[in-house]
Amino acid sequence: MDSSMLSDSLELVAGSGIILSVEQRAALQTSLVLLKKNYKFHRVLFWGKILGIKRDYFIAQGRGENEMQDKKNLYCFNCMDWFLLPLATDSMIEEVTKAAKSRFIGDPSAMENEPCNSSSESDCSWFQTTVTEESRLAVMIHQIDEEVSVVPRGAIVRNPLDLIQINRSFGGLSYSEARRLDNFLHFSKAKNPKKTVLEVGVVNQTIDFPDVLMDDIPKGSWSLPLECASNVWVLRSQLWPGLTLFHVPMAPQYRYVYIGDGKKDLDLPFML
Template sequence: MGYCGSSMLCGAPIFCPIGISAMATAVAWEKEPMDSNTLYYSLDLVSGSGHALNGEQRAALQTSLVLLKKNYKFNRVMFWGKILGIKEDYFIAQGKGHDELKDKQFLYSFNCMEWHLLPPADDAMVGEVSRAAKGRFMGDPSHEYTDYPLKREGDEATEAVELVKVTEERRLAVTVHLIDEEVSVVPRGAFNRTHLGLMNNNRCFEGLSHAEAGKLENFLHFAKPKKLKKKLIQEQADLDPSIDFLDPLSDDVPKGQWSLQLENASSVCVLRSLLWMGLTFYHVPMTPQHGYVYFGYGCKNLDLPFML
């Protein structure tokens, strides 16, 4: 799923009641979020969205994430989420390198044990997938989507448009990339930027206050900023360059595409995306715990403007 503390989350099979034991919470704070050590804890905090993994899947993930980190020499490996297919479902993991924002790779699995690297998504691949791939995921990486172009008849000759074919593995890579670029979330201050330009976990981050957690502007897109440089000089005057280098969710257009609620007797702040329905983010105020996970069909909600 996404991040916990500074890692990723996912939906949970066990509902977490109002209280979380002090011992369990203390243990989770000492570990990296949404990795093998804090997987159960993180999943429980997003269980209110109704997403779940069964006991076998969670046990398999807890073991395989450790092996992934060792075999691929990642700094951290987190469970990112699950994309539902017709035949099979794709479980997604994310590996992190030295730079939390730039050094990341995605892997997929059908059984939470055997993992395969997804190819990096570029603009050309995104264009091909947007043309050819439609409907639900099949659950077969070799399945091929084909875009049959229409021929346009001119005055003198018939112009043929190039035929586009895309495998479902490439579609999966693009879908995961777009979801992560457009709706991955972190609290303000959870990451800082070093003098070398690297983005790292902010070890001094102790969480947002309850008042701050209720404001959308205190949550940021965990992706390369697109709107920050367009802000007026007066608007940038109050920003801290070491932590305010990402776009806040409050700048998203159209407005209203995020649902923010306080759950479990206001002990957990939960954000849900209406653009990519199935993305759930959580943050425990006054603690460094945060994370996100995606459980859905991998289809963008194109009807969003008509819902608001």
């Protein structure tokens, strides 16, 4: 959610259970503006909230000239004092995947060890991987952005300099378009590029470069767009429960936000 539209955006999604207190809203509106100025971001978004056992993490995302590539994530506990998260490297992702199994606590310095199946204590101490909760947080945000961040078709555009930017002329999907998953795209680098000449010929390369949600595997990873109060259309991820996109048809209002415990539903392919 863009910091400049935070209050209006939260009002639109309140019917879906995404609610922040008055104090949290006021603090975020002030601190996100300062965050944009201090870090010289082009935009700052309220990315979401990770529910911890002792404390919750509030997440902000700063974006640069290239909306898809120039991203930095920050966290805080009081909606005011922000801390920069490290970039999720390949080695960090591998370590976190091995070690992180439990819920977030709410302590960035907390350590989590990879489970050891050996009966020898010396073997476990030699092979075990240890990661901090801060590293887990960075990796989880990266994975959610890569796998389920979503925008309406036409909301982002690739310019002649190959920069991914907000489409200022986007006026929203029509009501009929908003009912179909093929009008919602991943906000990440395409993993399934168009293969045939026919497919390439019928798409607009300036807006259709990301993957389409309807092609996701397993099928059924997304709820069908659901109309809520105030003509807000809501789309929810089943793979990462807590990721929600809202869009107002015939208007340039759209945002995705994540509020959940940071757990991916690994059983989803067996349930569909």
